[in-house]
Amino acid sequence: MKRLYFWFALVLVMSLLLAACGGAAGGSQLDVIKKAGVIKVGTSADYPPFEYIDESGNKAGFDIELMEEIAKRLGVKVEWVDMPFDSLIAGVQEGKIDISISAFNYTEERDQVVDFSDTYYDGEDAFAVADGFAGSIQAPEDVAAYKVGVQNGTTQDGWLTGLVDEGLLAEANLFRYDRADQAALDLKNGRIDVMMADSVPMKALAAQLGGLKIVYEGVVSSGPMNIVIPEGATELGQAINEVIAQLEAEGFIEALALKHFGQ
Amino acid sequence: MLQNFFSYILQGVSITIAVTLVALPAGLALGLGLALVNTYGGPWLKRLSAAYSLLMRGVPPVVLLFILYFILSGNVVNLTPFWAGSVSLGIISSAYQMEILRGALLSISGGQMTAARAIGMSRWQAIRNIILPQALRIAIPPWSNEASIVLKDSSLVYALGVPEILRRAQQLSATTQQPMLAFGAAALIYFVLVFLVNRGLDTLAEKTKLPTQAA
Numbered sequence: 217m218k219r220l221y222f223w224f225a226l227v228l229v230m231s232l233l234l235a236a237c238g239g240a241a242g243g244s245q246l247d248v249i250k251k252a253g254v255i256k257v258g259t260s261a262d263y264p265p266f267e268y269i270d271e272s273g274n275k276a277g278f279d280i281e282l283m284e285e286i287a288k289r290l291g292v293k294v295e296w297v298d299m300p301f302d303s304l305i306a307g308v309q310e311g312k313i314d315i316s317i318s319a320f321n322y323t324e325e326r327d328q329v330v331d332f333s334d335t336y337y338d339g340e341d342a343f344a345v346a347d348g349f350a351g352s353i354q355a356p357e358d359v360a361a362y363k364v365g366v367q368n369g370t371t372q373d374g375w376l377t378g379l380v381d382e383g384l385l386a387e388a389n390l391f392r393y394d395r396a397d398q399a400a401l402d403l404k405n406g407r408i409d410v411m412m413a414d415s416v417p418m419k420a421l422a423a424q425l426g427g428l429k430i431v432y433e434g435v436v437s438s439g440p441m442n443i444v445i446p447e448g449a450t451e452l453g454q455a456i457n458e459v460i461a462q463l464e465a466e467g468f469i470e471a472l473a474l475k476h477f478g479q
Numbered sequence: 480m481l482q483n484f485f486s487y488i489l490q491g492v493s494i495t496i497a498v499t500l501v502a503l504p505a506g507l508a509l510g511l512g513l514a515l516v517n518t519y520g521g522p523w524l525k526r527l528s529a530a531y532s533l534l535m536r537g538v539p540p541v542v543l544l545f546i547l548y549f550i551l552s553g554n555v556v557n558l559t560p561f562w563a564g565s566v567s568l569g570i571i572s573s574a575y576q577m578e579i580l581r582g583a584l585l586s587i588s589g590g591q592m593t594a595a596r597a598i599g600m601s602r603w604q605a606i607r608n609i610i611l612p613q614a615l616r617i618a619i620p621p622w623s624n625e626a627s628i629v630l631k632d633s634s635l636v637y638a639l640g641v642p643e644i645l646r647r648a649q650q651l652s653a654t655t656q657q658p659m660l661a662f663g664a665a666a667l668i669y670f671v672l673v674f675l676v677n678r679g680l681d682t683l684a685e686k687t688k689l690p691t692q693a694a
Contacts, residue, residue, distance in 0.1 A: 258640070262653035269650040273487040298650070299640035307640070310549045312560075397653045424656045 246451040249314055255292045257283055258313035260301040262395050265420050265476045266319040278476040279317045282336060283443075285468065289459045300394065302369040305330055308444050315452070316444040319414060321371040321437070330447055334457045335440035336469060341372060342415035343432040344422050346403055353410065356436045360384040362409035365399035368392040372412045375437030400425055414438050416477050484651060488664050491644035495672065498565045498633035498643070503626055505569035510576030517577065518584045519606065528577070535574035541635050543567040548639050564636030572629050579625060583618035584610060616687050623680035627673040644668055 249255050259267045261275050270276040275296050287294045297313050304320075307313045308330050321339060322332050343353055353359060357379070364385065366373045373392060379385035393399040396413050400421040403411045411418070415433050422428040445453050463469050517528040535543075548563035558566065587610050595605035637646035648665035652658040 261650050264654055268654045269487070269647075270654070271483055273483070273490070297640045298642055298646065300638055303638055303640070306545075306549050310552075312548070395649065395653055397656065397658075400656075401658065421656070 244451040245314065245446065245449040246455055249292055249452065250290070253292050254295050255287055255290070256295045256297055256312075256314045257287075258297045258299050258304045258307050258316035259283075259318045260304060261296075261298045262397065263301075263319060263417050266414075266417060267317075278337070278472055279319060281472055281476075282463070282469065283317045285463065286443075286456060286459045289462065290455055301367065302394075305444065308446055311446065314446070315456070318444075319417070319441055320444050321439055322442055323371055323374060325374070326444070331445045331449065331453055332442035333445060333453055334460050335442055336460050336464075337441045337473065339435075339438040339441050340415040340433055341375075341412060341436040341438045342418040342430050344400070344403060344411050344413075344418050344428050344430050345409060346406060347427050347429060349409065349429075349431070351409065353431045356432065356434070357384065359410045359412065363389045363391065363407070365391040365393060365402055365408035365411045367396045367399060367413065368394055370413070371437040371439075372414070376412060397421060400428065404428060412436075484655075484660060485664050487651060488644055488647045488661070488668060491642060491647045492668060492672070494561070494636070494641055494643040495630065495633050498561070498568065498636055498641075499626075499630045501562075501565035502568035502572055502633065503629050505566070506572030506576045506625075506629070509569070509573035511580055513573065513577040514580035514584055515606065517581055519602065532574045532577050535571055536578075538571065540568060540571045540632055541638055543571060544635060544638060560636065560639035560641050564633075564639055564641060568629060568632055568635070571632075572625060575625050575628075576622065579621045580614065580618050582621070583614040586617055587613050613689060616684070616689055616692070619680055619684040619687070623677050623684075626676050626680065630672055630676060631669060 243251075259275070259279060261267045261269050261277075261280075263277075265277050266279045267275065267277040275298075280296075284294055297307070299307055299313075301318060304313075304316045304318055305326060308316050319339065320326070320332070326332075341356075343356070343359060345351075345353070351362060353362075359376075360379055364376055366376050376385060376390055380387050380390055391399070391402070391408050393402070396417055399408070399411045399413070402408050404425055404427055410431075413421070415430070415438070419430060422430060443456060445456065460469075513528045513531065516524045517532075520528070544564055544567045547567045548558065548560060552558040552563055591609055592602075592605055595609045596602070600608070634643060634645035637643055637649075644665050648661040652661040655661065
């Protein structure tokens with residue numbers, strides 16, 4: 217039995233030592249990344265055309281190409297980490313990934329646990345319905361009368377949840393999906409009446425699936441898209457912001473948007 | 480296109496197999512220890528192991544996965560997503576494997592222990608040489624259920640960004656809007672894996688069958 221205690225104590229001491237080593241890594245996050253020459257970037261590669269897997273199995277999309285260019289100018293390589301969308305913020309928070317780019321919009325709730333870079337693209341929301349839809353959606357709040365689908369953890373989800381909290385939309389009529397394409401399929405199959413998403417991927421989904429149409433477009437919950445950086449990583453944030461400003465000035469971002477969104 | 484589809488998803492197979500190869504043996508080692516402690520240990524060990532089993536069977540694997548990866552890992556020990564996933568599946572599985580092995584141990588009649596002790600064997604000798612060889616054989620068929628469950632549960636590591644079969648199918652489904660094809664391919668691959676594992680274990684059960692066991 218004594219021997220068992222010995223091993224137990226040893227493991228405990230080892231793990232404490234390991235923890236201490238982890239905490240002692242000095243320097244700002246930017247220095248650590250530059251030293252390693254690699255930046256770990258989280259994304260959820262299931263949101264075309266922002267981020268997705270192309271025919272040959274590689275990551276592709278607007279965010280992917282933008283991030284590769286930003287990293288190139290910072291003098292580091294991107295190591296992509298693919299995670300479900302709702303794991304990404306936790307991943308940045310806990311230092312599992314350095315930053316995350318995944319069509320993130322700024323929200324106050326997110327800002328409490330992570331920081332945001334400057335805006336790299338201005339998003340809009342869109343509402344889509346199936347072709348045979350008999351109702352009418354003139355204003356965003358009109359969706360409260362229908363069964364609405366949305367991707368879990370998105371700003372659109374936040375806005376619709378707000379409608380539920382205000383008592384306008386019945387909780388039972390809000391359907392949250394892991395991925396946007398699941399919601400779009402249910403929309404086509406008639407399980408939900410309306411779907412809300414960022415307008416660019418919403419249009420892409422509608423075009424690809426067919427039988428869906430956009431009935432409303434505008435800024436509702438969406439808006440500026442930003443890269444998620446860890447809370448308090450100011451130097452890293454500044455370095456990324458400088459590159460974003462450069463790319464903006466050079467027309468790189470505009471050209472990229474034209475290539476991926478056709479607008 | 481169909482071929483691209485299949486080969487992209489197929490690349491996830493090695494990860495699925497690796498996760499299973501860590502989780503299943505780890506769960507077996509831990510589960511066997513716990514089953515022995517629970518069957519032959521003192522009252523406190525019995526209570527402790529029973530509480531462990533109750534707790535771990537009550538926690539959804541994905542919850543343990545998140546606790547291990549996002550909360551403990553980084554603060555206590557640094558686990559990669561692969562190890563965090565494999566270890567948490569192994570822990571959950573150990574509780575189920577403990578129950579399987581406990582049932583097998585209890586199915587060996589108490590008279591055998593008495594007889595072994597009567598000819599001068601120690602308790603441990605009797606367990607090792609008389610009880611365990613029989614109990615392990617009896618446990619193979621229910622254990623093969625657990626093996627296929629762990630194999631399929633290995634898909635949960637996708638929540639931490641490990642690109643195994645299911646996550647790859649999801650990505651393809653999102654890109655191509657052909658969920659039938661993407662998930663059909665994933666299902667087919669899982670089916671083949673589970674089929675192979677179960678057939679292998681059936682053969683093992685047949686080969687090691689005791690004369691006293693029914694066909």
